[in-house]
Amino acid sequence: MRRLLIQAYLVLPILANLAISLVLWVLGESVENITVRLAFGLTLGVGLSVVYRVMYRMALTVSWGVISGVVSVLALELAPVVASHIAWVLVWVLALGVVLGVVSGVVLGVALIRESGFLFGLMVMVLGVMGSVVVILYCSVGGVICAVWLVLVTINLLRPIVLYPLLAICNTLLYLLDKIRTDTQPSLLRWHSAFWDEWQRIPLYGLDKHLLLVIERNFPEGRAAINYLSTSRQRWAVQAVQIELDIRSLERCTDVKVIRQVHRQLEIGEIETPISPKLRLTSRISEDVDAALNQESAYNQRLALRYVADRIDLNLQEFNRSNDKYASRFYLIARSWCEIITKYIEELAKETELRQEIDSPYIIGVPLTQQQEIFTGRNDIGTRIEQLLLDRRRPPLLLYGQRRMGKTSLLNNLGKLLPNSIIPLFVDLQGAPSSASNYAGFLYNLARGMITSAKRQSALTLPSLTREELEKDAFTSFDEWLDKVEQALQDNTALLSLDEFEVLDGAITKGRFDEEDVLGMLRNLIQHRPKFKVLIAGSHTIQEYQRWASYLINVQVVHISYLKEDEARQLIEHPVKDFTLRYEPDAVKRVLQLTRCHPFLVQLLCAEIVALKNEQNPSVRRLANLTDVEAGIPGAFSSGVLFFADIQNNQVDAAGLAILRFIAAQGEGAIVTRKTLSQFPDVGESTLNLLLQRELIEEVEEGYGFQVELIRQWFTK
Numbered sequence: 034m035r036r037l038l039i040q041a042y043l044v045l046p047i048l049a050n051l052a053i054s055l056v057l058w059v060l061g062e063s064v065e066n067i068t069v070r071l072a073f074g075l076t077l078g079v080g081l082s083v084v085y086r087v088m089y090r091m092a093l094t095v096s097w098g099v100i101s102g103v104v105s106v107l108a109l110e111l112a113p114v115v116a117s118h119i120a121w122v123l124v125w126v127l128a129l130g131v132v133l134g135v136v137s138g139v140v141l142g143v144a145l146i147r148e149s150g151f152l153f154g155l156m157v158m159v160l161g162v163m164g165s166v167v168v169i170l171y172c173s174v175g176g177v178i179c180a181v182w183l184v185l186v187t188i189n190l191l192r193p194i195v196l197y198p199l200l201a202i203c204n205t206l207l208y209l210l211d212k213i214r215t216d217t218q219p220s221l222l223r224w225h226s227a228f229w230d231e232w233q234r235i236p237l238y239g240l241d242k243h244l245l246l247v248i249e250r251n252f253p254e255g256r257a258a259i260n261y262l263s264t265s266r267q268r269w270a271v272q273a274v275q276i277e278l279d280i281r282s283l284e285r286c287t288d289v290k291v292i293r294q295v296h297r298q299l300e301i302g303e304i305e306t307p308i309s310p311k312l313r314l315t316s317r318i319s320e321d322v323d324a325a326l327n328q329e330s331a332y333n334q335r336l337a338l339r340y341v342a343d344r345i346d347l348n349l350q351e352f353n354r355s356n357d358k359y360a361s362r363f364y365l366i367a368r369s370w371c372e373i374i375t376k377y378i379e380e381l382a383k384e385t386e387l388r389q390e391i392d393s394p395y396i397i398g399v400p401l402t403q404q405q406e407i408f409t410g411r412n413d414i415g416t417r418i419e420q421l422l423l424d425r426r427r428p429p430l431l432l433y434g435q436r437r438m439g440k441t442s443l444l445n446n447l448g449k450l451l452p453n454s455i456i457p458l459f460v461d462l463q464g465a466p467s468s469a470s471n472y473a474g475f476l477y478n479l480a481r482g483m484i485t486s487a488k489r490q491s492a493l494t495l496p497s498l499t500r501e502e503l504e505k506d507a508f509t510s511f512d513e514w515l516d517k518v519e520q521a522l523q524d525n526t527a528l529l530s531l532d533e534f535e536v537l538d539g540a541i542t543k544g545r546f547d548e549e550d551v552l553g554m555l556r557n558l559i560q561h562r563p564k565f566k567v568l569i570a571g572s573h574t575i576q577e578y579q580r581w582a583s584y585l586i587n588v589q590v591v592h593i594s595y596l597k598e599d600e601a602r603q604l605i606e607h608p609v610k611d612f613t614l615r616y617e618p619d620a621v622k623r624v625l626q627l628t629r630c631h632p633f634l635v636q637l638l639c640a641e642i643v644a645l646k647n648e649q650n651p652s653v654r655r656l657a658n659l660t661d662v663e664a665g666i667p668g669a670f671s672s673g674v675l676f677f678a679d680i681q682n683n684q685v686d687a688a689g690l691a692i693l694r695f696i697a698a699q700g701e702g703a704i705v706t707r708k709t710l711s712q713f714p715d716v717g718e719s720t721l722n723l724l725l726q727r728e729l730i731e732e733v734e735e736g737y738g739f740q741v742e743l744i745r746q747w748f749t750k
Contacts, residue, residue, distance in 0.1 A: 193233045200226045201238055208243045220247045222258060227267045234266050241273040248274070276308055280359065283315060283366045289338075289377045292370060293326055295319035311363050318345060322374065329640070331381045332392030332609075338378050345371040390647045391654065394609040395640035397633075397672060407608045407636075408446045410600030411439070414593055415450025421589050422455060422526065422566050429559055429585045432530075432570035434593035435728050436684075437633035437676055440570045443593060444530045448490035456491045456527050458483040463533040467540045473503035475546065476511045483518075483529065495521055508554060519564050527565050529558070534569040538578055552584040559585070574726075594728065601630035605639055614643060616657045623662045629741045637673045638743070641665035670747060677747045684727050688715045693729065696739060697748035706736040 207221040214221075222228075222244070227237050244262075248255030263271045279299065286292045296319035299312055318341060325337030345367050352364035385392060394407050421430055434440050443450075447457040460466060460482035469475040480498040487493040496517040502510045518527070531537070541548045559567050567585075574590070575582050582588070596604065605624055606616055616624075628634040642665040646654050670677065681690065691713060696705050710716055721737070724730045729744065730737045739745035 193230070193235060197233075197235055200230070200233070204237055204243070205239055208239055208246070211243065211246060220251065220254060222247050222254075227262060227265065227270070228258075231265065236269055237267055240267055240270040241277070244270055244274045245277060248278070272306055276306060276359070279308065279312060280362055280366070284362070284369075286366075286370065286373070288373060289322060289326065292319055292373065293323040296323065307357070308359050308363075311359065314348065315363075315366070318370065329397070330393035330395070330643075331385050331390070332394050333396055335378050335381050336394075338374050338381075342371050342374045342378070345374070388647075389651045389654070391614050391643050392612075393640055393643040394612065395636040395643070397637055397640055407604070408442060408449070409604045409608070409632075410596050411443050411446075411593075412450060413597075414443060414591060415447070417591055418447070418528075418568070419451055419455070421591070422451075422528065424589075426587065427559060427563065427566065428587045428589045429555075430566070430568040431575050431585075431588050431590045432568055432593060433574060433590050434572065436572050436679065437631075438593055438595075439632045440572075440593055441532055442632075444532055444568075444570060447528070447530065451528070453491070454525050456487055456493055456522065456525050457530060458527050459486040459490070459530045459532065461532045462537045467536045470545070472507040472546070472550065473500060475551075476507050477503050480511065480514060483527075487527075493521070493525075508550070511554075515558070515562065515565075519562065522564050525564075528568060529565055530568045530570065532570045534571045534581070535573055535578070538581065541580070548580050548584075552581065556584045556586075596630040596632050596635070598625065598630060601625060601628070601632075601635055604632070604635050608639075613655055614646060614657060615655060617659065619659045620657050620662050623659055627662070627666070627741075627743045631741055631743075633676065634669075634673075634741065634743050637676075638662070638665055638669045641668035641672065644668065666743070666746065669743070670750070677744070680727075680729065680744065681748075685724065685729070686720065688713070688720045689724050692716060692720065692724065692737075693739075693748050696730065696737065697745045701742055701745065702738065704733050704736040704738045710737065 204225050204227075207224055211221050225237075225240065225243060226233060227240055240262075244255060244258060247258060259271050259274065262268055282298065283295065286295065296316040299316050299319075321341045321344070322338065325334055325341060328334045328337060349364060349367050349371065352360045352367060396407065418430065421428065432440055432443070441461070444457070444459045447459070451457065460479055464482075465478040466475050466482065469478055477498065477500045484495045484497070487495050496514065498511070498514045502514075537546075537551070540546055541551065555567060558565050568591075569581075569585070575585065575588050595601075602621060602625070605621055606612075624635065624638055628638060642657055642661055645661060645665055645668070646657060685693065692710060695710075695713070696703065699705060710721070721730075724737075725732070728740055731740045
């Protein structure tokens with residue numbers, strides 16, 4: 034109802050009077066006369082408004098006073114003049130038409146009298162005069178009707194343009210008055226023309242500033258206004274406000290605890306805005322800070338945070354060179370974040386030094402990245418991969434190993450083990466690629482992983498690939514992108530490493546992807562792109578996934594298992610430079626016996642030993658003995674419960690579980706003969722082969738025993 038009243042009593046009267054003024058000007062009315070009358074009306078209206086209303090309704094009152102003054106003067110004083118002019122024009126046109134009709138009728142009638150007789154000519158004369166008069170009247174009325182129709186049709190097209198200056202003044206006045214009002218008073222935003230003039234296509238200047246003002250003072254009211262405007266023709270203001278709110282939230286980050294929460298609070302929609310790329314970057318930085326602070330040891334926190342600070346420093350240079358209007362603000366945000374993180378790193382170092390604690394470099398449960406110094410060994414596997422990559426037959430590779438054996442850590446660090454001419458392109462299929470809903474999403478995330486890995490491991494910048502390009506024709510666009518990648522590689526070879534291939538197989542099984550499309554693409558890449566080599570990694574053999582075996586022919590298996598003893602010793606005694614904990618020889622030997630150089634278990638147990646030593650008196654803190662190693666076992670079981678539970682619940686069946694518990698109960702180093710195990714029901718060769726394949730037991734002479742003592746002790750619990 035409010036909108037109808039405004040349209041009827043505000044908009045249409047203004048338009049009508051403006052139209053009358055235009056007509057008067059065309060008809061020769063003096064501009065000075067019109068100006069004087071308008072000025073008088075405005076003064077009268079404003080004066081009445083001030084008297085009639087109090088100051089807290091000033092915006093509405095002044096606006097109404099201006100409009101009512103204009104309407105009253107134009108309607109009362111100029112309307113009669115316009116009406117007289119219009120009437121005079123209509124009379125003149127009608128008279129001229131009648132005269133022309135009568136004259137033409139008389140002339141035609143006289144001519145016919147001479148030729149056809151008096152009566153016939155007179156009849157034609159009368160009919161001609163009457164017809165001319167009727168036609169003139171009809172045309173005049175029709176012209177008026179057409180003019181009215183034209184005004185009605187074009188009113189909502191012309192009105193926004195004609196009224197824009199007046200509306201801009203009124204809206205600005207509302208904003209200025211709102212700024213001087215108290216927070217407890219209702220805002221004047223509801224009177225803004227954006228909320229009642231739905232035909233206004235021209236962006237209303239200052240609307241975004243008014244929205245921000247209301248949001249700062251009354252968030253529910255501001256949010257309601259945004260929800261309304263987001264579907265209107267003034268939705269540009271909503272985007273501008275959201276951009277400003279996002280930037281302000283980033284500017285308010287004053288410590289690492291706030292920074293780590295940013296990625297949970299930012300709402301980055303699918304619709305691109307001018308700052309969407311920068312928001313995604315800050316969100317990833319926030320995720321990295323969150324992951325760094327989740328590290329258990331202060332040493333690993335400092336290491337991860339230092340990597341984040343270096344990454345921010347690189348982006349500072351890009352922001353500084355950018356001409357984007359938001360770049361300067363994001364530059365200040367990035368610089369502030371970098372200073373906050375650097376300061377926190379220094380605080381961690383001082384705290385560790387003050388407490389005389391041992392920095393634990395061990396990383397439990399997450400793969401080692403290229404930046405982490407603790408990655409040890411695996412040179413033999415790097416050499417094996419390099420030899421297979423030189424094979425002219427270009428066979429695909431399978432990196433096979435049990436869970437937590439270090440497959441992903443190896444793939445993250447392949448750049449250290451392979452020559453510079455081989456560019457590792459690591460993609461984790463457990464993440465976004467396999468969870469995509471369509472081929473465009475799958476290939477987009479695959480390409481994004483390749484681009485990121487090339488930049489991180491080899492400092493090589495690959496061409497970009499947008500989701501929009503893939504939406505048109507996913508596989509064709511991806512194939513064309515691979516052509517560009519080959520050009521960027523020049524004389525180098527790309528090693529596409531796909532980790533956790535079982536997850537992608539699960540997506541195919543669920544029907545999300547077709548095996549011919551996905552695996553056929555990999556086979557085509559292997560056969561027809563000599564600059565690409567393919568390596569898949571997982572904890573299952575290729576025979577366990579027959580569909581892969583039929584596409585990836587002649588797969589060469591690279592087995593990753595326990596570390597070598599010297600590599601495990603380095604991980605125990607010298608995991609990083611300046612490691613301050615020392616071990617007695619018996620203690621090192623016992624760690625090797627318990628873990629059998631299993632990389633995850635070595636780190637798990639050593640991390641618990643460091644934690645125990647930090648609780649001891651500083652006088653004995655920096656030397657670990659055999660007692661410390663044994664004392665660390667219960668903590669290792671507690672910290673690594675997911676690893677041990679996965680073996681028990683997911684990697685063996687009921688018969689295999691019974692065998693493991695039976696062998697474990699026999700004690701450390703015990704060997705159980707085949708004859709003894711044959712007494713178990715439902716135990717056949719398949720059960721024993723599965724346990725051997727999972728590297729849980731091993732054949733010793735005529736029997737079987739546990740491979741890893743720490744796993745045996747778990748099964749005695």
